[in-house]
Amino acid sequence: MAEATLKAQKPEPTTAEDTLKRKSTDPNVISGGHLVAKALKAEGVDTIFTLCGGHIIDIYDGCLDEGIRIVDVRHEQTAAHAADGYARQTGKLGCVVTTAGPGCTNAVTGIATAFRSESPVLHIGGQSALTQWKMGGLQDLPHVDMMKPITKFASTVMSTERVADMIAMAARECFAGAYGPSYLEIPRDVLDREIDVSKAVVPKPGHYRASVRALGDPRDIERLADILVNSERPAILFGQQVWTARGHEEAIALLRGLDIPGYFNGASRGLLPPGDPHHFDRTRSLAFGKADVIVIVGTPFDFRMGYGKRINVPTLVQIDMDYRTVGKNRDITLGIVGHPGAVLEAVLNAANSRIKNDKRQARRQWMKELQAAEEAALEKLMPMFKSEQTPIHPYRVAYEINEFLTEDTIYIGDGGDVVTISAQAVRPRKPGHWMDPGALGSLGVGTGFALAAKLAHPNKEVLCYYGDGSFGMTAFDMETADRFGAPYIAVIGNNSAMNQIRYGQIAKYGPQRGNVGNKLGDMEFSHFPKMWGGWGTEVRAASEIAPALRKAREMVAKTGKSAVVNIWVDPNEYAPGTKNQTMYK
Helix, strand or coil, X not given: CHHHHHHHHCCCCCCHHHHHHHHHHCCCEEEHHHHHHHHHHHCCCCEEEXXXXXXXXHHHHHHHHHCCEEEXXXXXXXXXXXXXHHHHHHCCCEEEEECCCHHHHHHXXXXXXXXXXXXXXXXXXXXXXXHHCCCCCCCCCCHHHHHHHHCCEEXXXXXXXXXXXXXXXXXXXXXXXXCCCEEEEXXXXXXXXXXXXXXXXXXXXXXXXXXXXXXXCHHHHHHHHXXXXXXXXXXXXXXXXHHHCCXXXXXXXXXXHHCCCEEECHHHCCCCCCCCCCECCCCHHHHHHHCCEEEEECCCCCHHHHXXXXXXXXXXXXXXXXXXXXXXCCCCCEEEECCHHHHHHHHHHHHCCCCCHHHHHHXXXXXXXXXXXXXXXXXXXXXXXXXXXXXXXXXXXXXXXXXXXXXXXXXXXXXXXXXXXXXXXXXXXXXXXXXXXXXXXXXXXXXXXXXXXXXXXXXXXXXXXXXXXXXXXXXXXXXXXXXXXXXXXXXXXECCECHHHHHHHHHHHCCCCCCCCCECCCCCHHHHHHHHCCEEEEECCHHHHHHHHHHHHXXXXXXXXXXXXXXXXXXXXXXXXXXXXXXXX
């Protein structure tokens, strides 16, 4: 009798599917993974990029309930780059979810890229159970310690009750001051544990975060307005923050309202279309050498700016969202910490009615001078842009891509000389239509960026121009893009080398040792997308580039699959910055 009673009381074996069903049907309890999903939804997250792992599967179940799209990739580096790209394209919080151990370490490059590019990304990582703390559990690593130097905030979530609160905290940090990534490690037992719903408080969207549109000191706004009102030869450089923080409309209004020539780097390329009278790009050195006032907005004095040492101007103003960036690496006349859109709008309002006609006329003459120099600079580049040489000149490729772009094409550059040369030829037509690795100089960003851009804007065309070295790093996730209905055009400048580094080696050690560690195999990458029904072609003559690009567009539209245009470029042609090794100076 006792034995029968024991058998009756013994629970039946359950499967993981049974457990998930119980969680989804019991209204009185909620698991940590479902709390993650509810908190992400409250933050406006509609898509997570991930690669599966046993530590994180309850998050997936929660995301299904909350209607959050789950995009699973083949490598976590792509997932992190895609979350970064999604943040750049939407202006919202990007989210990558990885399992513990190698799942986290594989994503490090993508998170570090977001960190240097000031992109708001929340990285949620798994961890062994708290009950196995310091026991050497599966894939156990000190993730938080590793992630702290490349995030704005990194922490372990120690209890299920704190899951939603900690996600809100991490997301808040992503948008505090200059944007950037945060990392949360959530142990498996914290995710799987179920708690009473009364203890599961999810912060209400819009009720727990201050505005990030900081204006700066009003006295400094007036001071900058006075500086600009009295200037005859001003110039402004807009950097990554202007687009990331969506201050682009105010930036454009300032240029037009005060008749100031604008220069653009990083994600700010495309704020003004080519041909706009206030759009300049090939005369920055000239302008910075002759200007009486230069305003730097949302970009640091890092290696891309020669650490500020090459700027010699009577009045230098810096506007940035991060106090630590203002005045770093060189002295400035005036520094303002604040949201670029809020600051520029206030400056225009303060200055617009005070500028005199003689100053405005002087500026228009200044812009005419710069425009003439722009035309001369373009004329100097045209022989390379139109080159018919074989192997193909890389400048010809960039020129043809620019001619191919439409009003609705998002352009992505992924490579060394690929990005440098593109910057001299490619002119995106709209804000947000330029993406590059940013200050970290990461290779392999293109596939994740392309996937994210197409998912964010399904009605736009996406073109990614890779170096052949970059393409080989993450190309298999092109299949992921097609699997999720996000096909794009991949153009490869193929010189069978990591050519930007190769030049430096040849210059330093001579041709006999210059090809060590940087030569790649001759790969006909056009065959790659055919494995899953995509299209590809090889291009070996300059005259074939434009027809190949048009055919790629046609095939993407026809098949719903990505297309690869593999262009064989001259391995002995380099960007001027590469030849001058400016990245190291």
